[in-house]
Amino acid sequence: MHAGLSSEERGWIRRRINEAGLHVVCVATYVRVGDPGLSDDHVLGELEAQMLLARDLGAAGVRVFPGGAGTDSDARIARRLAAAALSALTSGYGWKRTTRIPEERTSGGL
Template identity: 50%
Template sequence: MKLAVSTLGMPGEGLESAIAVAAAGGCQGLELRLHPDTGVHAGLPPADRAAAREKIADAGLSIAALAGYVGICDPAPADDTVVGDLLADLRLAADLGAPGVRVFPRGDDPAVGARRLRAVADTAATLGVRVFVETHDKMPTGAAVAALLSATGRPDAAVALWDLLHPWRHGEPLDETLGALAPYLAYVQVKDAVSATDTTPVPLWSGAVPLDAAGELLRAHGYDGWVSLEWERTWYPQVAPVQDVLPGAADWVRRFSAPAAA
């Protein structure tokens, strides 16, 4: 596995600071939250895109993903709006050298999301990037996201992001989550929280998320992709700085990257 850290955990800090935190924390990559506050977003001019890509590469880091906010199944916006916003994010990913863009479901109808994902699939494939659909909000389980991706039918362009918190807190057993996502799994976000009902972030192994069981399943599955620490300090400003939590994430990646025992 390769460790990244999300800039969601560094509110108010610029790209240079995020690079320094990632490098000092033993990360191989950065997950860049797309927002004007972070300095990385679809409105970034070409010269600034090239500069950001160069700064990250010069630090020996890769961009693990762009964390976008498109709601792929959201019934409110028109298809053209959702597709246009996602295409802009995908082009940004290609310019930055990122492998893809995270999206949220925001709705619960897989037919809506599948239609929109198919609309961007050819462009995504041409650009060499993918859409990472997160287990979140109205599709929090592996089963729900797998149903969406199955309906889309474009594994070259649309894949799964397993946020370890949400399927678990909605009662889906870990083995069922992985079983559903396995054909599509391309990204993992690791975190811990107080409980299934109190999602306040806490350092890894100090909360209730079954991190060891999830890690063992991923190791047995042979997962060797990105694992991003999504420390949600942007939403919970009272929690510790991400630098205090990164050692636990690095430890988790080390523990579960080894091949499973025969």
């Protein structure tokens, strides 16, 4: 599965998953929210696409990666996740769902 699927394809996949008695817990992504080499717009676009995929599949979470280290990276991650939270609230996905960042950060976990 990927964010480029049409709404019809996503619906078909979700029906097959539900018919099998399964549930999508999380959409695992390669989005690197702290990557200094990517613009905020690029990262937020990727995050929004993944949140919409998760919503369409009934997933409760979206997994992202830090992609940077240090104080500047922490601020970048916080800024981007705050913007993603606002987008999630207005898109129907909701921020009560989980966005997980693995604890592999060199500056500690968030």
